[in-house]
Amino acid sequence: MIQVTNLSKSFENIHAVNNISFTIKRGEVFGLLGPNGAGKSTTINMMSTILKSDEGEVYINGNDIKQNPNICKQLIGVVPQEISLYDDFTAYDNLMFWGSLYKIPAKELKHKILEILELIGLIDRKDDLIKTYSGGMKRRINIAAALLHKPEILFLDEPTVGVDPQSRNRIFEIIETLNQQGITIIYTTHYMEEVERLCNRIAIMDSGRIIAQGTQAELQQHSNVKEAVEIAFQSISENQIVQLKEQLQLKISQNNLKLIIECDVNKDLSNIISACNNSNLKIEDIVVKKVNLEAIFLSLTGKQLRD
Amino acid sequence: MILTIFKKDIKLFFSDKRAVLLTFLMPILLISLFAFAFGGISGSRQAKKPIKLLVVDIDNSTDSKSVITSLEALSSLAIIPKEIKEATNLVRKGKYVGVLIFEKGFQDSINAGNSLPIELKYDATREIEMRMLQSVLIQNLMSTVGEKSAKAKMSSYFDENFSGMPKAMKEKIFNDMVSGNSNMSASMNNTSLKMTSITKEDTKKGNLGLIQAVAGTAIMMLLFSIAAIGGGLLDEKESGTLKRLFYSPLKPTDILFGKMGAALVLAILQLVVMFVFSWLVFGLPIFKDITALLLMILTTAFAVSSFGIFLVAIAKSRQQLQSLSTIIILTMSAIGGSMIPLFVMPAIMQKIAVVSVNYWGIQGFYDIFWRNLPLIDILPKMGVLVGIGLVMTIISIKLFKKNILKLVDA
Numbered sequence: 001m002i003q004v005t006n007l008s009k010s011f012e013n014i015h016a017v018n019n020i021s022f023t024i025k026r027g028e029v030f031g032l033l034g035p036n037g038a039g040k041s042t043t044i045n046m047m048s049t050i051l052k053s054d055e056g057e058v059y060i061n062g063n064d065i066k067q068n069p070n071i072c073k074q075l076i077g078v079v080p081q082e083i084s085l086y087d088d089f090t091a092y093d094n095l096m097f098w099g100s101l102y103k104i105p106a107k108e109l110k111h112k113i114l115e116i117l118e119l120i121g122l123i124d125r126k127d128d129l130i131k132t133y134s135g136g137m138k139r140r141i142n143i144a145a146a147l148l149h150k151p152e153i154l155f156l157d158e159p160t161v162g163v164d165p166q167s168r169n170r171i172f173e174i175i176e177t178l179n180q181q182g183i184t185i186i187y188t189t190h191y192m193e194e195v196e197r198l199c200n201r202i203a204i205m206d207s208g209r210i211i212a213q214g215t216q217a218e219l220q221q222h223s224n225v226k227e228a229v230e231i232a233f234q235s236i237s238e239n240q241i242v243q244l245k246e247q248l249q250l251k252i253s254q255n256n257l258k259l260i261i262e263c264d265v266n267k268d269l270s271n272i273i274s275a276c277n278n279s280n281l282k283i284e285d286i287v288v289k290k291v292n293l294e295a296i297f298l299s300l301t302g303k304q305l306r307d
Numbered sequence: 308m309i310l311t312i313f314k315k316d317i318k319l320f321f322s323d324k325r326a327v328l329l330t331f332l333m334p335i336l337l338i339s340l341f342a343f344a345f346g347g348i349s350g351s352r353q354a355k356k357p358i359k360l361l362v363v364d365i366d367n368s369t370d371s372k373s374v375i376t377s378l379e380a381l382s383s384l385a386i387i388p389k390e391i392k393e394a395t396n397l398v399r400k401g402k403y404v405g406v407l408i409f410e411k412g413f414q415d416s417i418n419a420g421n422s423l424p425i426e427l428k429y430d431a432t433r434e435i436e437m438r439m440l441q442s443v444l445i446q447n448l449m450s451t452v453g454e455k456s457a458k459a460k461m462s463s464y465f466d467e468n469f470s471g472m473p474k475a476m477k478e479k480i481f482n483d484m485v486s487g488n489s490n491m492s493a494s495m496n497n498t499s500l501k502m503t504s505i506t507k508e509d510t511k512k513g514n515l516g517l518i519q520a521v522a523g524t525a526i527m528m529l530l531f532s533i534a535a536i537g538g539g540l541l542d543e544k545e546s547g548t549l550k551r552l553f554y555s556p557l558k559p560t561d562i563l564f565g566k567m568g569a570a571l572v573l574a575i576l577q578l579v580v581m582f583v584f585s586w587l588v589f590g591l592p593i594f595k596d597i598t599a600l601l602l603m604i605l606t607t608a609f610a611v612s613s614f615g616i617f618l619v620a621i622a623k624s625r626q627q628l629q630s631l632s633t634i635i636i637l638t639m640s641a642i643g644g645s646m647i648p649l650f651v652m653p654a655i656m657q658k659i660a661v662v663s664v665n666y667w668g669i670q671g672f673y674d675i676f677w678r679n680l681p682l683i684d685i686l687p688k689m690g691v692l693v694g695i696g697l698v699m700t701i702i703s704i705k706l707f708k709k710n711i712l713k714l715v716d717a
Contacts, residue, residue: 073556082550102556
């Protein structure tokens with residue numbers, strides 16, 4: 001559905017986006033994950049036709065965005081990072097305005113606005129001025145304004161910045177509903193838990209480059225980050241560690257009175273506990289270390305996602 | 308501690324270029340303008356240009372020619388002979404300060420000692436020049452034909468009342484009068500100059516002060532309000548709604564023309580409201596030539612709204628727009644006659660005024676309400692306003708395109 005090939009963009013001497021390529025299939029939720037300044041928004045701006053790339057190509061449903069920007073604009077909806085609404089208009093008037101830019105017949109547009117307001121749970125507040133809305137409610141209207149022309153693809157550029165956990169969950173539910181309705185989602189964020197929850201496939205960006213992409217499992221494989229358990233003991237000797245290694249045949253590393261054992265937690269945890277008992281090791285605490293994107297990002301880039 | 312706060316505030320102040328500009332440059336600029344406008348610049352530095360005076364010599368006599376010759380010799384005047392109709396029209400259109408008309412019988416009146424049929428028809432919108440002309444002309448008349456006229460009047464008076472008076476006595480009395488030894492001289496002076504405002508002949512309700520107040524203020528305030536309306540574009544840029552507009556199928560020019568259209572309509576509305584208010588409250592005769600007035604409102608609104616949009620196009624932020632518009636609009640208004648009527652300004656300022664959009668608007672409204680010119684004669688000023696509007700629009704489009712790309716790249 002979307003084919004991005006060797007896309008690059010520089011501002012003066014800064015390579016904001018540096019030769020990135022990826023493909024997004026219909027119905028996917030594709031995450032662009034990276035820290036601030038990684039080049040996510042620049043990528044979205046180029047894919048949404050408002051910023052010319054220096055090099056590379058973007059095809060949306062087979063349409064070159066440079067050759068057919070208007071066809072592409074009809075296919076996509078963009079939810080910008082900023083709350084781009086008119087504060088002194090009501091929610092309904094805002095949506096009427098943004099919808100009318102796509103020349104949607106008035107009757108159809110009115111119907112669509114009500115449908116979307118219902119979806120985002122703000123139908124009762126439709127006649128209130130945007131400036132009276134909470135941050136989370138504004139974010140939802142910000143999403144609604146990108147849906148009026150029934151886009152097949154929705155770009156969401158950090159749509160949860162500055163919202164409370166409850167509103168964030170509401171936004172996730174909306175995105176999941178939209179995806180279930182068949183809309184392909186491209187989601188940029190620097191919150192890994194959002195990508196973990198929402199995205200089928202992920203591209204990790206750093207300093208304008210895509211350093212890895214794929215499903216979370218593929219990324220895990222690519223990064224060599226393994227699941228592990230961290231077990232704290234009252235005391236531990238070298239002999240006990242050797243015994244444990246012989247019993248389990250797993251990679252074990254020591255950190256003072258803690259052992260970190262790389263394993264398949266679901267499969268190996270009971271064996272590990274039995275082996276500890278057999279070696280007379282008294283367990284004080286067990287922490288399961290699942291593989292997450294934070295760990296993968298750290299492994300791939302050597303820095304924290306929020307650095 | 309006080310010194311620390313003091314130092315910090317001084318440092319903060321000088322780091323804010325806008326504040327420095329408004330605090331120092333703006334007053335200096337306005338003081339210079341007002342000083343110049345009110346003639347505060349030293350006379351020695353100003354090259355005084357002669358006032359152009361149209362002359363119509365209907366009498367075509369030796370005496371009228373003698374007066375014209377002596378006027379031509381004055382460095383303060385530039386005499387331009389014309390026919391009566393053309394001369395009157397030129398003054399009515401505001402091209403010249405006045406026309407001096409020597410009526411038929413000028414010489415006969417001098418010889419008979421009667422009041423002189425000589426008239427200065429003037430444009431009251433150029434009051435300062437007119438007063439100077441009046442003074443120069445009366446002095447000149449006194450020195451050229453005053454003595455002859457007074458002598459004729461005295462002779463006629465003596466002949467009527469003292470027919471037997473010896474000629475030598477008449478001469479002595481006359482010489483005393485001329486040398487100022489008698490208070491009869493004033494009563495014998497016939498060299499008065501009839502002064503007629505060329506516009507007041509036709510204007511029943513015309514009130515120059517009111518027209519100046521309405522047109523001058525309306526255009527200045529319009530510039531401010533358009534700059535504020537256009538500034539909405541910068542707000543949209545800052546809030547992100549402008550970027551969102553680019554995601555839609557709209558072209559950048561669609562957005563710009565939409566904004567310009569809104570500014571133009573609001574400008575028209577504002578001018579209409581101001582003129583209707585002036586009619587209701589002050590009795591400005593807005594229905595005198597409604598077609599000309601509406602066209603003038605349209606062209607002024609177009610020029611002013613384009614100029615306001617141009618200000619927005621050169622600004623990069625709302626703050627910058629505020630500083631820029633304050634400086635430029637006040638300067639344009641001061642030069643163009645919105646703050647001080649042009650007719651009280653020196654001639655050089657009146658020439659500089661043409662660079663201001665205010666000037667063309669105000670002069671156009673003068674033409675309608677004061678000079679009572681027909682539409683055809685006001686069209687050139689409307690043309691200039693349309694021209695200003697078009698040039699500003701073209702520049703604004705180019706600047707906006709440049710800035711819009713910057714906006715998205717940022």
